Amino acid sequence: MIHRRRPLGRVFRIQRILVRYGLDEVIDAVHFLRPLRFLFFLAPRKVDRSTPLGVRIRLALEELGPIFVKFGQALSTRRDLLPPDIADELAKLQDLVPPFPGEQAVSILEAAYEQPVTEVFKRFDVEPHAAASIAQVHTAALDDDTEVIVKLLRPGVEEQIERDLEVLRWMAELADRYWSLADRLHPLELVAEYEKTIIDELDLMREAANTAQLKRNFGDSELLYVPDIYYDYCRPEVMVQERIFGVPISDMQTLLDAGTNIQRLAENGVEIFFTQVFRHNFFHADMHPGNIFVIHTDPQRPKYAAVDFGIVGTLSPEDQKYLAHNFLAFFDRDYHRIAKLHLDSGWVPEGTRVDQLETAVRTVCEPIFNKPLSEISFAQLLMRLFRVAQRFDVEVQPQMILLHKTLFNIEGLGRELYPQLDLWKTAHPVMKRWMNEQVGPRAILEDLRQNLPQLRGILKELPVVLHNLAAFLEKAAKDDRKPEE
Numbered sequence: 001m002i003h004r005r006r007p008l009g010r011v012f013r014i015q016r017i018l019v020r021y022g023l024d025e026v027i028d029a030v031h032f033l034r035p036l037r038f039l040f041f042l043a044p045r046k047v048d049r050s051t052p053l054g055v056r057i058r059l060a061l062e063e064l065g066p067i068f069v070k071f072g073q074a075l076s077t078r079r080d081l082l083p084p085d086i087a088d089e090l091a092k093l094q095d096l097v098p099p100f101p102g103e104q105a106v107s108i109l110e111a112a113y114e115q116p117v118t119e120v121f122k123r124f125d126v127e128p129h130a131a132a133s134i135a136q137v138h139t140a141a142l143d144d145d146t147e148v149i150v151k152l153l154r155p156g157v158e159e160q161i162e163r164d165l166e167v168l169r170w171m172a173e174l175a176d177r178y179w180s181l182a183d184r185l186h187p188l189e190l191v192a193e194y195e196k197t198i199i200d201e202l203d204l205m206r207e208a209a210n211t212a213q214l215k216r217n218f219g220d221s222e223l224l225y226v227p228d229i230y231y232d233y234c235r236p237e238v239m240v241q242e243r244i245f246g247v248p249i250s251d252m253q254t255l256l257d258a259g260t261n262i263q264r265l266a267e268n269g270v271e272i273f274f275t276q277v278f279r280h281n282f283f284h285a286d287m288h289p290g291n292i293f294v295i296h297t298d299p300q301r302p303k304y305a306a307v308d309f310g311i312v313g314t315l316s317p318e319d320q321k322y323l324a325h326n327f328l329a330f331f332d333r334d335y336h337r338i339a340k341l342h343l344d345s346g347w348v349p350e351g352t353r354v355d356q357l358e359t360a361v362r363t364v365c366e367p368i369f370n371k372p373l374s375e376i377s378f379a380q381l382l383m384r385l386f387r388v389a390q391r392f393d394v395e396v397q398p399q400m401i402l403l404h405k406t407l408f409n410i411e412g413l414g415r416e417l418y419p420q421l422d423l424w425k426t427a428h429p430v431m432k433r434w435m436n437e438q439v440g441p442r443a444i445l446e447d448l449r450q451n452l453p454q455l456r457g458i459l460k461e462l463p464v465v466l467h468n469l470a471a472f473l474e475k476a477a478k479d480d481r482k483p484e485e
Contacts (some may be wrong), residue, residue, distance in 0.1 A: 008443075011167060022049045027275055041151060054089030061090075062097060062413040066157060067164040067198065068134035069093050073288045076412075091250070091289070099136050100154060101184040102126035102195050108152050110365045112235045120233070124150070127283040132290070134161075134201055134310070139243060147243040148230060149307075151204060165195050197285075197402065201310035204239040210309040211241060217280045220245070223268045225295060225305040246293030246305045249413065259299040266418035272304065275316070277403065278324055285313040285402040287409045313402035323403075324435060329429045333369065343393065349393050357424045360388045 062073040076090035077081065107125060111115050117124045123141040127151070130137050134157055138150045172187040179187070188408035200206055208229045215226035225244075233240035247254050255262065284291075291308040297331055315323065322345050329337035339357035342348045347358065388394075414421050 006064050007212050008233060011170075014167070015061050017060055019275060021056040021063075023049070023060055025054060031280055031360075044298055051297060052085060052089070053082075054086035055087060057133065058092060059090040062094065065160045065164055066133035066154075067161060067168075068275050069097060070198075073133075073290070076288070083434075093133070096435075097131045097133055097136075099128035099131035102138070104155060105136070105152055109150070109238060112238050113153075121148075121150075125333065132308075135204070141231075144232070146230075147245075148233075148240050149227075149243045150233075151203065151207075151239045152241045153239070161202070165191075165198070168194070178445075180318060193402075197311055202309075203236050205236050207236055207308075208234045208239050208241070208309040210312045212285065214276075214306075214309060216274065217276075222301065222306060225273075225303055226309075226418060227305070227307060241307075244293050244305045244307060246295045248289065249292040249294055249417070250289040251306075252416070255294060255302075258296050260294065260296045260302050261300045262418050263298070263421070265294065265302045265304075266414055266421045267409065269302065269414060269417070270421070270423065270426040271430050273406070274427055274434070277433070278320065278434045281312050281320055283403075283406060284311075285406045286311040287406060287445065289413065292413065295297060311402070313406065315403070327427070328435060331424055331431065333362075333366070335365070347394055352392055357388075358446075360391065364388060368422065372422060423463060 005281070019181055054112075058072065061068045072093045074089055076093060084088070103126065105128070106117050106124070109124075113120050121140040122143050122145065125139045127138075127140045128136050133154075135151050135153050138152075140148050140150050142148055168191045169188075173192040175187040176182045184449055208231065211229050215228070218224045218226055227242035230240045230242075252262075255265075263362045273283070286308055287306070291306060293305040293307070295303045295305050309456060326338055329335075329341065335358045336354065338361050338425060339354045342357065343350075343352060343354060415425070
């Protein structure tokens, strides 16, 4: 059931904030905000129109709250889409969100632990270390002098997010009723998928478990380091993890001054992404620059360190294999295979001509091959593919939203880190290796190993089954030989 009064009140507040920061053009561009716009134009502005646009957008997003801040974070990685001054301002949303008072953090911790902070930690730094849209972190030390990060939710963040989700649900219902593309784009399902993701992020015990899982996945890896979790100190609103001492991925000058092999770092990033998605089927879905560090003790063998695993993604085995086959077909320029995969998956209506879909995909994808990342705009590529999807009535798959978001983040990071990266050359062997693991001899042996207990049970019962079958056949044969009475 979608509530009416609270979403309308929130829409009213969104419009007021946009006007306060001199963003009137946004109101003119969004149809449902227009009717009430004149009510605000005489209200005092918080900043005047002479303030740089990027600053006004950043300040407005900060005041609008966590969901809008996360939108700004995602945009900040797409410098190919934004003017440099706006991209620079939005980048501040990664780790420069205004913190709440340290004294308030102490109160939250003491309520969670039911004892003074001084009895929980050997040292707790009241001054916030960094602040984000949903939580902020403080540095501390355990009794054995282990340096840790203490992450805690912002006060009232659950209520604020629920208000914004009500607005999104309301807008999705309107779109579902009145938008001609709703049957294909599934706005209600998209919002439901996003709602699940953002609600999961509010449980820091879940994030702790995600972190532990990723650490197991990359336990022996030379590519990625994941911090330890200290479960005895974790609560739904508090998480304590190992402190990472690395260089933020955005601090390119420090990495260059240290002689870091940037090309290798960029290529490793691609391998980490494809390994998470296809080998582990468990991927970090919030990989903005504020969450990625570089350990460069050996500059020629740099290693990523990642934090903030509140949002992770998985795919069903069917979607995973479908996606893998599409990637490989794309790398091999097998556009007929891509078209056929779309038809076989049911994502394209029956009766669609394979040759027409093949030609359309080739027209979009062929021009970007043999080009470095600096000469490719995946945003423009996706827009062209979106137009192809409209033409052929391809349905949007809500379960892929997190993966699409992660791909955008990866591209933005790669473009900043090493624009000369040959994405195809780097990703293709990773995908080939994974595919061989799925269908090669090793995969067959692994299936046998996993199913061995069932096979043992079947083999154990086989003599009894054969004996009963022989007895049945013998009886049937005797019955056939009896003379008719």
